Amino acid sequence: MLRIVVHVDMDYFYAAVEEREDPSLRGRPVVVCMYSGRGEHGGSVSTSNYTARKYGIKSGIPCSRAIKLNPDAVFLPVRKEFYTEVSDSIMEILRSHADSDESFEQISIDEAFIEVTENCNGDFECARKMGEDIKQTILEKEQLTCSVGIGPNKLIAKMASSENKPDGLTVISKNDISSFLKDRSPSQLWGVGDVTAGSLEQMDINTVGQLASSDIVSLIDAFGKKKGSWLKKAAQGIDDSPVRQREGTEQIGRIATLPENSSDHDLIMPVLDNLADDVIRKTIERGVSFRQVTLIVITSDFKTQTRNHTLQRAVAGKEILRTNLDKLLTNFLGENKSTIRRIGVRVAGLQEVSSQTTLASYF
DNA sequence: GCGAAAAGTATGAT
DNA sequence: TCAAGCATACTTTTCGC
Numbered sequence: 001m002l003r004i005v006v007h008v009d010m011d012y013f014y015a016a017v018e019e020r021e022d023p024s025l026r027g028r029p030v031v032v033c034m035y036s037g038r039g040e041h042g043g044s045v046s047t048s049n050y051t052a053r054k055y056g057i058k059s060g061i062p063c064s065r066a067i068k069l070n071p072d073a074v075f076l077p078v079r080k081e082f083y084t085e086v087s088d089s090i091m092e093i094l095r096s097h098a099d100s101d102e103s104f105e106q107i108s109i110d111e112a113f114i115e116v117t118e119n120c121n122g123d124f125e126c127a128r129k130m131g132e133d134i135k136q137t138i139l140e141k142e143q144l145t146c147s148v149g150i151g152p153n154k155l156i157a158k159m160a161s162s163e164n165k166p167d168g169l170t171v172i173s174k175n176d177i178s179s180f181l182k183d184r185s186p187s188q189l190w191g192v193g194d195v196t197a198g199s200l201e202q203m204d205i206n207t208v209g210q211l212a213s214s215d216i217v218s219l220i221d222a223f224g225k226k227k228g229s230w231l232k233k234a235a236q237g238i239d240d241s242p243v244r245q246r247e248g249t250e251q252i253g254r255i256a257t258l259p260e261n262s263s264d265h266d267l268i269m270p271v272l273d274n275l276a277d278d279v280i281r282k283t284i285e286r287g288v289s290f291r292q293v294t295l296i297v298i299t300s301d302f303k304t305q306t307r308n309h310t311l312q313r314a315v316a317g318k319e320i321l322r323t324n325l326d327k328l329l330t331n332f333l334g335e336n337k338s339t340i341r342r343i344g345v346r347v348a349g350l351q352e353v354s355s356q357t358t359l360a361s362y363f
Numbered sequence: 364g365c366g367a368a369a370a371g372t373a374t375g376a377t
Numbered sequence: 378t379c380a381a382g383c384a385t386a387c388t389t390t391t392c393g394c
Contacts, residue, residue, distance in 0.1 A: 014377080032377095034381040044381040047377060059377045062379045078381095108376070108384090193375050226387075255382050292369085302380070308370050344382080370390070377383090 001122040002174065005243060006114045006131060007149040007157035008094055010087075011166035013110035015049040017086055018076050020143050029055060029073035033063045036257035041067060046078050050166065083109060086142060093137050097130055098243075105243045113154050115243040124150065124173050131169050155239035156180070158190045177237035182209030189234050196231075199223070211235035248286055253296070254278045255344030261300045263339045265329060272325050275345045280318045283347065289316040291349030295328035298342035307332050314351040321347065 010016065014032040019025045029052035035043035041064040048057045048066070055070040066073065087109045094112050098104040103115035120126035131148040138146055147168040149161025156177060160170040172180050181189075186208055187197035199222060205211050212235035220228030233239070254275040262268055272295075283290060291314040295307045307328040311320070325345060 012377095036381065042380090044379095045377090046381075060381085063381095064379065080382095110377080191375080193373095195374065224387080249384065251384060253383065257381075294370090304372080306371055310369060342381080346384090365394090366392105368390100368392070370388100372386105372388070374386080375384090377381105 001117055003115065003117045003152050004120050004122065004124060004127045005151055005154050005157040006097070006116055006127060006134070007151075007154070007161045008112055008114070008134060008146050009149070009158075009161045009165075010090065010110035010144060010146045012047055012049045013087075013144075014047040014078060014083055015052070015076075016144050017083055018079075019049065025074055027051065029057065029070050031057055031063075031066050031073050031075050032078055033066075033075055034078050035063070037259060038257060042257070048073075086144075090138055090142055090144070090146075093141065094134065097134055102245050103243050104245055106246065113157065113243045124171055128169070128171050131171075135167075135169065152177075153237075153239040154241055154243060155190055155234055156237055159188065162188075181235065181237055182207065182212070184208045186211055186231075186235070189231075191230070191234060196223070196227075200231075208235045250350060251346055251348040252279055252282045252286070252288075252290075252350070253294075253344060253346035254282075255296055255298075255342060257342045258340060261339040261341050263333055263337070265333055268329060268340060268343055269326060272329060272343055272345060273322060275343070276318065276321050276325060279345050279347055280321060283316060283350070286350070287353055288350040289314040289353045290321075290347035291315075291351070292347060293321060293324040293328070294346040294348065295325055295332065296342075296344030296346060297332060297340055298344075299336075299338040300341045301338065302341070305332070305336075310349070314349060314353075316353055321345070 015030045018030055030049040031045055031052050032047045033043050034046050043063045045057060045059055045061050045063060045066050047059055052073050057066045057069050091106055091112060094114055095104040098114040099116060099118040105113040116127055116130060127150045131150055135146060135148060138144055145167040147161045147165045149157045150171045151157040151160050152174050156172050160172045163170040186192050186200045189208060205214055211231060216232045219231050223231060256271060256275055258271055291311050293309050297305045309324050309328060
């Protein structure tokens with residue numbers, strides 16, 4: 001049977017939630033920011049609503065620039081925990097439409113795939129109705145709009161959902177794939193960012209159609225075996241990756257900007273400590289221990305470096321994390337003269353712990 | 364000299 | 378012309394034999 005995958009993407013999610021909570025914001029440019037604490041306007045734009053986007057205010061740009069683009073916009077700080085709560089109830093709605101729990105895959109706070117091949121018996125019309133039903137349900141229960149993409153695989157579904165935003169629904173069946181893809185720029189392919197697109201441009205490959213008919217050997221030459229062959233397939237709309245349930249993230253991290261650039265251990269360590277607290281709290285909420293500890297350093301020239309340590313066995317303790325971070329930081333400072341702008345903590349190699357073990361390690 | 368594990372980097376979407 | 382905070386996939390290096 002032909003696969004049918006649905007991708008649901010919430011429209012300008014953070015800003016939409018803020019609009020919902022405060023209807024007086026509707027119609028005004030709304031900008032949700034992550035503030036760094038460096039000066040009044042230090043930080044980046046996380047999400048903006050469509051009114052703000054008309055002024056060029058989009059994700060990733062500095063907040064200070066956003067203010068210049070429209071000084072009258074409404075600037076709000078992110079409320080991640082709150083958005084996560086909203087997200088959780090939306091995800092439950094989506095999950096209920098999937099073939100099974102295994103056929104539901106949340107890929108970010110506001111996006112998910114659901115495989116509906118069986119529920120719709122391979123019928124795209126059925127899938128379209130389901131997409132409309134999903135939109136209706138989310139609107140009724142959460143007063144939020146989303147954009148839905150339906151296709152024969154994740155790649156096409158994901159790209160289809162971007163096609164008619166906001167509040168769109170786009171169905172791309174197998175026969176439509178070629179015309180849907182061929183004139184797009186490669187950067188519109190899901191998985192191709194600025195760097196990859198730039199390399200393709202160097203090779204004079206400027207459309208997905210050109211990419212699809214490119215010589216696979218030269219692609220592999222330029223991008224390596226895995227990515228090279230992936231590019232060729234993706235450009236043809238081929239994607240066999242399954243929709244699979246994820247049991248939460250595989251890493252848990254926190255990162256923050258220092259009050260000022262520094263290479264002073266005694267100034268950096270307290271910040272790191274707070275981040276470590278947050279990370280530990282998240283591991284406790286998840287009920288996991290960790291085996292890898294990573295120190296993330298962004299130097300004043302905005303280069304990212306990491307230092308990692310693998311423990312003999314998975315642990316769950318704050319002190320062990322702290323001690324390891326201290327060592328990693330001391331080593332880093334010992335062998336680097338550059339000053340640090342941002343600092344972060346990440347743990348990985350997560351393992352479920354029994355509640356007994358958790359209790360034992362804390363009391 | 365090999366496969367696996369660890370360490371580190373590149374990339375991407377919001 | 379100022380630059381956030383995540384997570385994942387991929388590549389390179391080191392380890393154990």
